[in-house]
Amino acid sequence: MSFPESSSRPYEECGVFGVWGVPNAAALTALGLHALQHRGQEAAGIVSFDGEAFYQHKALGLVGDVFGNQDVIAGLPGEAAIGHNRYGTTGGTHVRNVQPIYADYAFGGLAVAHNGNLTNAATLRQALVKRGCIFHSTMDTEVIVHLIAISLYDTVIERLMDAAKKIKGAYSLITLTPDNGLLGMRDPLGVRPLVLGRMPGYEDKQGGWVLASETCALDIIGADYVRDLEPGEIVVINAEGVKSLWPFGDVGRRFCIFEYIYFARPDSILEGQSVYEVRTRIGGELARESGVEADVVVPVPDSGVPSAIGYAHESGLPYEMGIVRNHYVGRTFIQPTDQVRNLGVKMKHSANKAVLEGRRVILVDDSIVRGTTSRKIVDMVRAAGAKEVHMRITSPPTKHPCFYGIDTPSEKHLLAARHSLEEMRKAINADSLAFISFDGLYRALGHQGRPAENHTNCDACFSGDYPITLVDKDGKLIQQ
Ligand code: SF4
Numbered sequence: 001m002s003f004p005e006s007s008s009r010p011y012e013e014c015g016v017f018g019v020w021g022v023p024n025a026a027a028l029t030a031l032g033l034h035a036l037q038h039r040g041q042e043a044a045g046i047v048s049f050d051g052e053a054f055y056q057h058k059a060l061g062l063v064g065d066v067f068g069n070q071d072v073i074a075g076l077p078g079e080a081a082i083g084h085n086r087y088g089t090t091g092g093t094h095v096r097n098v099q100p101i102y103a104d105y106a107f108g109g110l111a112v113a114h115n116g117n118l119t120n121a122a123t124l125r126q127a128l129v130k131r132g133c134i135f136h137s138t139m140d141t142e143v144i145v146h147l148i149a150i151s152l153y154d155t156v157i158e159r160l161m162d163a164a165k166k167i168k169g170a171y172s173l174i175t176l177t178p179d180n181g182l183l184g185m186r187d188p189l190g191v192r193p194l195v196l197g198r199m200p201g202y203e204d205k206q207g208g209w210v211l212a213s214e215t216c217a218l219d220i221i222g223a224d225y226v227r228d229l230e231p232g233e234i235v236v237i238n239a240e241g242v243k244s245l246w247p248f249g250d251v252g253r254r255f256c257i258f259e260y261i262y263f264a265r266p267d268s269i270l271e272g273q274s275v276y277e278v279r280t281r282i283g284g285e286l287a288r289e290s291g292v293e294a295d296v297v298v299p300v301p302d303s304g305v306p307s308a309i310g311y312a313h314e315s316g317l318p319y320e321m322g323i324v325r326n327h328y329v330g331r332t333f334i335q336p337t338d339q340v341r342n343l344g345v346k347m348k349h350s351a352n353k354a355v356l357e358g359r360r361v362i363l364v365d366d367s368i369v370r371g372t373t374s375r376k377i378v379d380m381v382r383a384a385g386a387k388e389v390h391m392r393i394t395s396p397p398t399k400h401p402c403f404y405g406i407d408t409p410s411e412k413h414l415l416a417a418r419h420s421l422e423e424m425r426k427a428i429n430a431d432s433l434a435f436i437s438f439d440g441l442y443r444a445l446g447h448q449g450r451p452a453e454n455h456t457n458c459d460a461c462f463s464g465d466y467p468i469t470l471v472d473k474d475g476k477l478i479q480q
Helices: 025-035 063-067 070-074 121-130 140-150 156-166 216-220 257-263 275-290 304-315 338-342 344-348 372-383 421-428 438-444
Strands: 015-020 043-049 054-060 080-086 101-105 108-118 169-177 181-186 195-198 209-212 224-228 234-238 241-245 296-299 323-325 349-351 360-365 388-393 432-435
Touching: 015 025, 015 108, 015 169, 015 181, 025 043, 025 063, 025 070, 025 080, 025 209, 025 216, 043 063, 043 108, 054 063, 054 108, 063 070, 080 108, 080 169, 080 181, 101 140, 108 121, 108 140, 121 140, 140 156, 140 169, 156 181, 156 234, 181 209, 209 216, 209 234, 257 275, 275 304, 275 432, 275 438, 296 304, 304 360, 323 372, 349 372, 360 372, 372 388, 372 421, 421 432
Parallel strands: 296 360, 360 388, 388 432
Antiparallel strands: 015 080, 015 209, 043 054, 043 080, 101 108, 108 169, 169 181, 181 234, 195 209, 195 224, 234 241, 323 349
8 A cells, every 4th residue: 555655644545426327427427526526536537338338538637637528528428327536545546547447248348436445455366367367457446357257157246246255345336237237335344435316306217326435426416315325235226226135144334434534525424424413523522521721723624624613612612714725735736846745734724823823722633644744734833823732633543554445554654553642742743632532433423432342333543443354464464
């Protein structure tokens, strides 16, 4: 896995979107991908199907750059399409690593878009290469494509289920086929999200179905949220409606808790919970757990905003925009020299002196990864005249890497893995530092606290409790 040296935040890897039985499917897919842009900014792609043939367009860049031209959309005809936003970690920045992947099989064409990470991809790849499979990319997704190809089952759905039983990991998958329509699949523990929606006006007709990583992608095209796919569920969407298959049985539920804290858009509903409301409740819990004498609550935008509102509400302190974010610096901005790289935080965030000068400031942020960004933000707030800076973090300390589709640095680069709370406070130059507790975080999700057993969520990057076997960790076999 790679993690940009210049960055100090975890990155989401990919958003997926698909529609079936709707005119201008590619245009709707481009809009859906636009709403999911926060999940990946490196590249975007769409494959459409018009009943006869598949069409594809993929390129590096933001969705608006890749699909902003009407001629490109016109070249993707049909009433079915799937799309993908990529933030690449497995594989480099090459067009051949952009999804969806399209493959011609003996039984017909199939396109796949995938979000997440397979924890046994390297092991499976080695075995597939040994038996003669030729890979064109370095993506996990291509492993699934080959597993479907070599399966001895007859139908596409049986082959997909066969492949699903061989892969391990956290993923959401969408495929498009001529005969079976649109297929969506969530990993057995439902770590990565996938929701089902429907366009209005289709109640008495075929079609109108939508699959997306988050509900914000349904909202942009006016689709109604139907439900989240259940962990381990496959949905088959075609002229016969929506049929569910369960290849894994019930093995539990471990939705990624960091989706609520940072990755998902605040206007999304995930697993029945509003991301915005969860974040405001986390802020309230933080205020109760680690309140401090101060004059103003300031979020580190954007993900810190709802939690800072919740913190301010609970503490009775005013909420103010003490940091302003420049929205025109993309997350993929290439920082070519050390001098420009050192300016990185200031290019993205500016301190608002009118709010900060002479005041005791509570800063609310989502996480501390390496600590470098937090240090720069605290220094920037002090330079703007703040008397005191109290950092409050809406996640527990990030002590472990994620192997389930979120790009985080290795343990040796995680500040919390190597330092005590006091050492971290000093490293980021804050007057005080506090993280939400595990119990506080789970209370914000509606539980009594963190369940001792039968956890409802994955929180491995904080707890080290990895719910899915890590076969390929650091390229070595560590568990079977
Ligand atoms: S390890 Fe952390 S970021 Fe990764 S899936 Fe689990 S909770 Fe989410």
